[in-house]
Amino acid sequence: MYVYQDYDQRLLEERVAQYRDQTRRYLAGQLSEDEFLALRLQNGLYIQRYAPMLRISVPYGMLSSAQLRTLGGITRDYDKGFAHVSTRQNIQLNWPQVEEVPDILAELAKVQMHAIQTSGNCIRNITTDEYAGVNPHEVEDPRPWCEIIRQWSTFNPEFAYLPRKFKIAVNAVPDADPAVIGVHDIGVQVVHGDDGETGFQVWAGGGLGRTPMTGALIGEFVPWRHLLAYLEAILRVYNKYGNRDNKYKARIKILVKALGPERFRELTEAEFAELKDGSMTLTEDEVARIRECFTAPAYRDGQDTGAVDRALDENRAFNRWYHTNTRAHKHDGYRAVTVSLKKTGRIPGDISDEQFEKLADLADRFSFGEVRNTHQQNMVLADVAKDDLFALWKELDALGFATPNLGLLTDIVACPGGDLCALANAKSVPVAEGIQRRFDDIDYVHDLGPLDINISGCMNACGHHHIGHIGILGVDKKGKEFYQITLGGRGDKVSRIGEKMGPSFESHEVTDVIEKIINTYVDRRLENEPFIDTYERIGMDPFKESVYG
Amino acid sequence: MANANPERVILDGEIVDNTWVRFDADQLEADGLPDGGAVIVPLAYWKAHRDTLLERNDPVGVCLEPGEEPADLAEDLPRLSLVAVHFPAFKDGRGYSYARELRTRYRFEGEVRAVGDVLQDQLFYLHRVGFNAFEVRADRDIEEALENGLRPFTVTYQGDVHDPRPIYQRRPA
The missing domain is CATH 3.30.413.10 (Sulfite Reductase Hemoprotein, domain 1)
Structure with a gap:
């Protein structure tokens, strides 16, 4: 996972102080509803049917076991004991109190979490393939690029009051779209050029909502150094020309469609020509530093898989789960395991305070202390040794996490x-x-x-x-x-x-x-x-x- | 709040007396230009009365509305002391890109002033994209806006008009 530097941590602490003051001024009547609305939304706080909803950011779905434990505690102390995995890999709480949100943010900041830009008309959480880094089909791990985009988009001063929300997803699998980049405002496809250098196909103008459509290819091959300059160019075109009169016509998809992809590309290229080779140009050192945060864990080789192979032969339920809920891994002898949050009778994507904590323990025991949220509202233990699978399955089954339905009809x-x-x-x-x-x-x-x-x-x-x-x-x-x-x-x-x-x-x-x-x-x-x-x-x-x- | 010219503004991190008077098209049509003093006029008025304005020998500023880009003013910038950008509502973010273009594309070194629905909680971003002057909305406390709004963060990931380098290039190696 990305390792916080002292400045990343300081940024979160300054954010908590800022938001605490904004909440105080709102409660004291110094900020109007409308003014506070924009501020609280940029912090993921909606006023909902019965109570506010707080959307907690989970950058590209990655969670540590320490973060899971904190989420468990917050879910218990500030909510009714349940949280919800969203389709953009975030976590939502449905019953926090407006006055308590600054305290929740302070708790989150202790484990390098926040709710920055999880709502509002700004650049939202960057999402990717939940199997990123272990997917045998990817050209490379997309997460370093997600993190680079995350930092660029976090509190980006120019793009905080866009015409409408803005979602970016990154995919590094050549012939599939596990991050559904085709229906994002910007979809970034990681590709390798003829010389093996990393570059990006950049798609723009996809989206769901009222007028669903898939994006158009705008940047055919953006060299890795220029990724941020290219994204900034697109955002500037959108910020200047996106529709602001009608919120139903304000997404970038409407602009791309109205101008046509050709014209949109011309405008983008004109902005890009000015930004290219400027100070946003990424350096080899910085990309290497970020990539270092996502290196493979210490995998065990030479496992004895005799027992697990026998269990696969003999135990039909385990066999079915193995073939449905686990999948191939880059590293021999490992599987990526999906923790199903789709047991019949429970709300899809819901997880309780206690389950967070138990899952944290399982992550520590079986998957190097990390978990991922999926956009299908499940969770993933990405690095499980094959000889641990039977033991893990029994634990997951006891928690109601082993419904063998991944990708099937009941995985709704x-x-x-x-x-x-x-x-x-x-x-x-x-x-x-x-x-x-x-x-x-x-x-x-x-x-x-x-x-x-x-x-x-x-x-x-x-x-x-x-x-x-x-x-x-x-x-x-x-x-x-x-x-x-x-x-x-x-x-x-x-x-x-x-x-x-x-x-x-x-x-x-x-x-x-x-x-x-x-x-x-x-x-x-x-x-x-x-x-x-x-x-x-x-x-x-x-x-x-x-x-x- | 339209064109209620404030007595004081934030300029370069301090509260100072406002020496500019901003006029809208209706006022100018009704009363014409004042004989002397620094004035801020709409873009269309500037285009129509450029020579008259320059002959006055007092500083001239132009106010851009959303939809009026710096490109519309590019050739005139050397003759202007101030460009104002109007925010009819603080949520209309086009002006952020305009300020950034004024500073980084057109290298405008005069005053860039945010007018309209200008509030404490947006000052930090406005400052980072190139505004150095703020007409804080009349019903708000300008002292508090300056005290708490201009620098809520010591950490910024991206470069901005003041320092284009991203954070990883600003850190000591």
């Missing part, structure tokens, strides 16, 4: 929805639970194969419904909760926006509709053909017919 992504969120038009959690309960036969769920279901309670799309193979969006119709279904979205090999099926459904109909869609797939699939491939082969009509026919 859902925002907090109308149960907690003031923006939501409809509930999302009970919809997820209804589907999970209907598909309670794990053998059948495995037979159905890879299937992403994403649920958002409103068109802000926190549940990423547009990129679910099956997307479910809560809408409000004359005060009643309805759900609109999309099919064919993707956030796997590529990012793709799903297509609307037709008129929306009442909440009690949704589970039946999903079942009809699944039955159509089962009837029509070829051997070993995943849902998304069947959909792309046969199109919307057969599904539509089964549901509306």
Whole structure:
């Protein structure tokens, strides 16, 4: 992980003092609601349906065991004992008090955590592949670039009052999009040039929300030294020309679309020409220093995997979990293990105070003291030795973390929805639970194969419904909760926006509709053909017919 | 708050008497220019009355509204003592890029003044992108804004107009 220098720590402490003073002035009536709104949002604090929601930043999803323990303590002391992993790899608390937030920030700062720029019209948390650094398919570890972008974007004075929020994601896997960079305001694809030098394809103008679209390729090959200058050029074009009259037209995607990618590129290149080779040019020393923070841990070689191989042969549940929830690792003899937060009956992505602490212990015992949050609202122990897997599985199973459903139908992504969120038009959690309960036969769920279901309670799309193979969006119709279904979205090999099926459904109909869609797939699939491939082969009509026919 | 010219402003880290008078288009149309004194006028007025303004032999400043970029003023900058950037609402951040361009692209060395919805909690960022003068909103305490708003942080990751180097180049090796 990135190792804080004294100045990184000082910055956090100064931030806590600043925010404490802003809160004090607000409570004393010296700041208007509107003025405090912008300040608290830049600190991740929303005023929600029942209480404020505080979004804690987890840069590119990386957490240490010490940070997990602190999160456990905060969840217990300042909340009701549950926190929520968000689709942008952050952690959300749903019941803190406005007056206590400065104290929470002070606690977080002790373990190098904060809530800086987790909301508001500024550059948000930088996200990446949850398997970054251990993914055998990546061209290199993307996390040093995430950290370099994080530092550039943190309290960047020019880009704190953008037309709208701004999300950047980084991917280093050549033929898949595990960080869904295609639907980010800026997507950075790490590539290697002919001479082996690192560079970046820079995409801009993707996004979900009200007008979902995938980004356009703006920078075809940006040499590594110029990454920040290029990003700054894009941000300046957006800051100057993004729409500020209508918040629904204010994201960069609308600007890129209105100008056209060609014109947007011209404007960017003009800014870039001036910034290039200036003081933002990255140095080899600095990149090397940051890369040093992400070197491989001390892996054990020469493990005796006899016992674990026997368990794989003999224990069907362990075998299933192994093949579903663990995946190949760069280093021989290691696996990346996903901790499932999708057990039926619990809110997708929720984790309790005690579970934080137990997971911290497991991270220390089995994965070099580190954990990652995933944008599918699970967590990952990225560096587990194969001969530890059976012991780890038993521990995870006891905690309810071993549901063998990663990437399958019941691994549903859902925002907090109308149960907690003031923006939501409809509930999302009970919809997820209804589907999970209907598909309670794990053998059948495995037979159905890879299937992403994403649920958002409103068109802000926190549940990423547009990129679910099956997307479910809560809408409000004359005060009643309805759900609109999309099919064919993707956030796997590529990012793709799903297509609307037709008129929306009442909440009690949704589970039946999903079942009809699944039955159509089962009837029509070829051997070993995943849902998304069947959909792309046969199109919307057969599904539509089964549901509306 | 439009064009209520404040008695005092923050200039280069101190509170000083305001020696400038800012006019909007309506005022200028109704009353014309005053005979003497430093004036800040809208961009369109400057373009239409450049010669008259320069003949007065008093300092002239131009105020940019959101959507009016420094590029619109580039050739005139050597003849101006001040460029004001108007923030109709503090959340409209275009002026941050304008100030930065004035300083780093056009090398403007005169006063760059933030006017309008200018508040304590934005002063630090405004200063970093190149503003050296602030008309703090009239209903707020200018002393407190200066005391607490200008330097809440001793640490900055990025370079800015005062020191373009990022933090890793500022540290002693």
